Amino acid sequence: MEDYEKIIQILKNHDAFKGDIRKDEPLAPKTTFKVGGHAELFIAPENYYSFQIAIETLLINNIPFLILGGGSNIVISDDGIKGVVISTQAFNDAEIFPPGDCPKEFGKIELNKNQVLVTCFSGTPMASLINFCIEKNFSGLEQFAGLPGTVGGAVYMNARCFDKSISDILFSVSYMDYSNGKVILKKDRYDSSRWAYKKSPYQNNKTFITTITFLLTRKKESEKSLIQSECKKYINERVSKGHFKYPSAGSVFKNNHEFGKPSGQIIDEAGLKGYTIGGAKIADFHGNFIINFNKASSKDIEQLVSYTIDTVQKKFGFILEPEIIFSDKLL
Numbered sequence: 001m002e003d004y005e006k007i008i009q010i011l012k013n014h015d016a017f018k019g020d021i022r023k024d025e026p027l028a029p030k031t032t033f034k035v036g037g038h039a040e041l042f043i044a045p046e047n048y049y050s051f052q053i054a055i056e057t058l059l060i061n062n063i064p065f066l067i068l069g070g071g072s073n074i075v076i077s078d079d080g081i082k083g084v085v086i087s088t089q090a091f092n093d094a095e096i097f098p099p100g101d102c103p104k105e106f107g108k109i110e111l112n113k114n115q116v117l118v119t120c121f122s123g124t125p126m127a128s129l130i131n132f133c134i135e136k137n138f139s140g141l142e143q144f145a146g147l148p149g150t151v152g153g154a155v156y157m158n159a160r161c162f163d164k165s166i167s168d169i170l171f172s173v174s175y176m177d178y179s180n181g182k183v184i185l186k187k188d189r190y191d192s193s194r195w196a197y198k199k200s201p202y203q204n205n206k207t208f209i210t211t212i213t214f215l216l217t218r219k220k221e222s223e224k225s226l227i228q229s230e231c232k233k234y235i236n237e238r239v240s241k242g243h244f245k246y247p248s249a250g251s252v253f254k255n256n257h258e259f260g261k262p263s264g265q266i267i268d269e270a271g272l273k274g275y276t277i278g279g280a281k282i283a284d285f286h287g288n289f290i291i292n293f294n295k296a297s298s299k300d301i302e303q304l305v306s307y308t309i310d311t312v313q314k315k316f317g318f319i320l321e322p323e324i325i326f327s328d329k330l331l
Contacts, residue, residue: 002063002083004041010057011043017053019045019090027076027085030068032148034247035298036076036327039085046090048210052176052183054086055208059181064331067208069123072149073157073249077328078298088152091123094132097213106172106189111215117171119213122152130231133216137224140169140216145231146238148250152209157323158200162234167195171215179206198254198323242283246291252305253288253320263320264288267308270315277304302326 004023011017025042028034045051058065064083068074097119099109111117116138120129126147133141143162147154155173159166170190177184188194194201202209219227243250253263267273267287275282276293278300283289290304309320 002040004063004084007041007057007061007063007084011054014053017045017050018047019043019050019054025085027068027071027080030087031071031074031076031249032247033071033075033249033292033296033301035078035292035296035301037078037080039081039083041084042087043084044087044090048091051086051088051091051208051210055176055178056183058084059178059183066327066330069153069156070125070149072147072153073323074325074327075249075298075301077326079328081327081331083331088121088123088150091121091210092125092128092150094118094120094124094129096136102172103187106187114218116216116218117213118216119211120151121211122150122155122209124151125149126151126154134224134227134231137219137221137227138216139219139223139227139230140214142227142230143234146235146243151212155209155212156200156202158195158198160198162237165195165197167192167200169214169216170195171213173202173209173213174211175202176208176210177206178208185210242285242289245285246283246293248283248289248291249324251288252290252322252324253308254323256318256321259316259318262288266312266316266318266320270308270312272308272311275304275307277307280304282308298326 008021011021022042025039027039028036043054045054065086066081067086069088097117099111099117102109126144129151130141130145143164147161154166172187172189174187177186255262264287272282273287274284279294279296280300281291281293283291290301305322313319
């Protein structure tokens with residue numbers, strides 16, 4: 001275990017750092033799977049400058065770290081995190097973004113009268129962004145109503161819900177690049193060539209998404225009820241499919257169009273629904289859900305993912321690709 005007293009003192013004595021710092025912080029309650037051990041050190045900055053200070057301090061001192069948002073797509077190891085966890089959840093606001101505030105390199109931005117740019121912090125819960133859009137009569141995000149986790153996590157994974165990807169309404173992303181030992185602030189305008197099904201340019205590299213700007217449609221006040229009803233429809237569909245019955249991370253495996261059918265159907269046809277390892281189970285109500293039905297460990301979930309991949313490959317020749325992330329693969 002690292003001696004984190006030096007890091008704690010640097011941050012506490014820094015004039016500009018604001019936030020909580022805690023040792024041996026339980027992480028299971030901070031994820032939707034509700035599994036995993038503790039973080040040796042947990043830092044929850046109150047603002048982005050404090051976040052930058054924390055990352056730079058850890059980089060200078062060669063301390064490994066993991067950035068945690070809403071915890072809706074990650075399985076934390078039973079052994080916890082051997083390093084530092086930095087939380088994004090203090091960053092949770094959304095606002096209308098004036099096109100004139102875009103970087104010069106984006107060129108001239110012209111929107112039609114029904115279009116609007118909305119920016120939110122990466123730690124904003126998806127539910128909060130949806131509520132903001134309903135209040136302002138903005139349409140475009142309805143399919144993501146009921147999606148757990150943060151907006152930053154949804155963009156990082158390029159979440160796809162009901163045949164719509166988050167990148168379909170993306171305008172730009174601001175992020176911190178810490179790949180060269182220091183933090184550099186950058187902004188990208190959406191470029192479709194850099195995005196794919198459940199893939200974003202920010203995966204598997206040393207970047208942290210700070211803010212996201214969406215291109216949405218401004219509706220009339222009289223159409224607010226339509227936006228509300230659409231959001232309610234998608235939430236109800238998730239509820240009816242059992243998404244919230246047990247702790248889980250939603251879909252475990254990506255769909256692959258080359259297989260000719262959804263991964264959940266393939267897993268069902270392999271006879272795996274209801275299969276359990278320890279406290280983890282392939283849900284009886286959805287083949288592509290693994291649920292924590294009885295105090296599962298991260299090892300239970302990992303072994304069940306591997307068993308599912310092996311079984312499907314032996315039966316059908318298809319190799320399923322997980323979309324959930326195991327924390328021990330990140331550090």
